[in-house]
Amino acid sequence: MPAFTTPHEPGTPCWIDLTASDQQAALDFYTGLFGWSGEIGPAEYGGYTVCTLKDRPVAGVMAAQAMDDQPAPPTVWTTYFSSANAQATSEAISRNGGTVLLPVMDVMDLGKMLVAADPTGAVFGVWQAREFSGAGIVNEPGAVVWNELNTSDRDTASAFYAEALGIETIPMEGSEDYFGLTVNGRTIGGLQPLREGVPPGTPSHWLVYFAVENTDRTVAKLSAEGGTVLKPPFDMVAGRMALVRDPQGAPFAVIAPRPMGS
Numbered sequence: 392m393p394a395f396t397t398p399h400e401p402g403t404p405c406w407i408d409l410t411a412s413d414q415q416a417a418l419d420f421y422t423g424l425f426g427w428s429g430e431i432g433p434a435e436y437g438g439y440t441v442c443t444l445k446d447r448p449v450a451g452v453m454a455a456q457a458m459d460d461q462p463a464p465p466t467v468w469t470t471y472f473s474s475a476n477a478q479a480t481s482e483a484i485s486r487n488g489g490t491v492l493l494p495v496m497d498v499m500d501l502g503k504m505l506v507a508a509d510p511t512g513a514v515f516g517v518w519q520a521r522e523f524s525g526a527g528i529v530n531e532p533g534a535v536v537w538n539e540l541n542t543s544d545r546d547t548a549s550a551f552y553a554e555a556l557g558i559e560t561i562p563m564e565g566s567e568d569y570f571g572l573t574v575n576g577r578t579i580g581g582l583q584p585l586r587e588g589v590p591p592g593t594p595s596h597w598l599v600y601f602a603v604e605n606t607d608r609t610v611a612k613l614s615a616e617g618g619t620v621l622k623p624p625f626d627m628v629a630g631r632m633a634l635v636r637d638p639q640g641a642p643f644a645v646i647a648p649r650p651m652g653s
Contacts, residue, residue: 398473398520402557402574404538405473405518405525407599408451411466411639414438417452420616420637424609425449425533425601436499447527449534466639469506470538470597471516472556473525477503480517483555488547498523509551511544513595517556530602536648537600537629538580540572545584548595565628600644606631609645613637 399405411417418429418440427449429442440452455463474480477495484491484507492514493506501523506516518525528534542548549560552572560582563571572580585593603609606624610633614620617638624633632646 398524399526400574400577401473401475403473403577403579404470404535405520406451406471406516407468407526407535407538408453408471408516409466409468409641410453410455410464411641412455412463413639414440414452414454417466417637417639418442420618421450421452423616424613424618425603427533444528444533448523449526449528466637466641467514467596468599468641468643469514469516470599471504471518471525472558474517474519474556477505477517477519480519480556481505481507484517487551487554489551489555509542509548509555509595511542511548511551511595513540513542513548513597515597532602532604534602535599536602536646537644539598539600539644540580540582540595541585541589541598542582542595543585544595545570545582548582598642598644600632600646603645603647606633606645606647609633610635613645 409417414431421427422429427442427444429440432439438454441448442450442452481491481495488510490508491505492508495503495505498504500521502521503519504516508514530536540548552558557574559573560570561573563569570582571578572582610620610624613635619636621636622634624631630646630649632644634644636642
């Protein structure tokens with residue numbers, strides 16, 4: 392089982408969480424779809440839920456809250472990247488054209504976090520671990536298996552992530568116009584231009600992929616529970632995947648990965 396008990400390497404995706412207008416409905420949907428466990432947390436923690444799979448943390452779910460006179464944030468999955476020093480990363484983000492949306496803050500004794508947008512508008516988070524390392528399980532059914540940047544400006548995005556987070560962009564063999572994201576030579580995600588045919592006004596964004604055992608069965612279950620299929624199951628180089636949206640509108644992908652060497 393791909394499990395983690397220590398902080399993830401700086402620059403690598405280490406956590407995801409969902410902001411939802413109806414937190415309980417989101418929990419009901421994802422626990423049913425992926426077999427997670429999770430309940431709304433204590434009020435003193437903002438009700439934040441750390442969902443678990445096989446007793447290991449896999450994702451967070453929180454209630455969307457409007458701040459001041461601003462509208463409530465959209466229902467989306469956010470990818471967080473590990474950092475050894477959140478303040479230094481925040482400064483690097485600003486220095487390289489990014490925008491810090493939520494400044495560095497302490498999360499009890501668990502760690503430090505911030506939320507930012509890259510120069511093309513894609514929103515992401517940064518996590519500096521203390522007591523909480525982040526995802527404790529990845530790359531197996533019900534857990535995150537891939538994080539992908541869909542961007543309106545590949546060159547600008549590539550330069551930003553290299554300077555701000557130490558993430559390099561390299562061509563992926565056999566995949567036209569698709570790029571791997573690497574940290575110290577290890578592939579940690581992907582990057583592609585926003586594709587033709589996406590709805591007008593679609594911003595640059597990070598997309599979360601969840602591994603599943605059977606894509607078609609998962610998509611059928613999602614549809615029966617009120618989700619929307621944006622791109623039906625199809626075969627591609629990494630496996631059989633589909634692009635979907637949960638009942639509250641958060642997009643994500645599911646994929647049954649192709650066995651290594653096949």
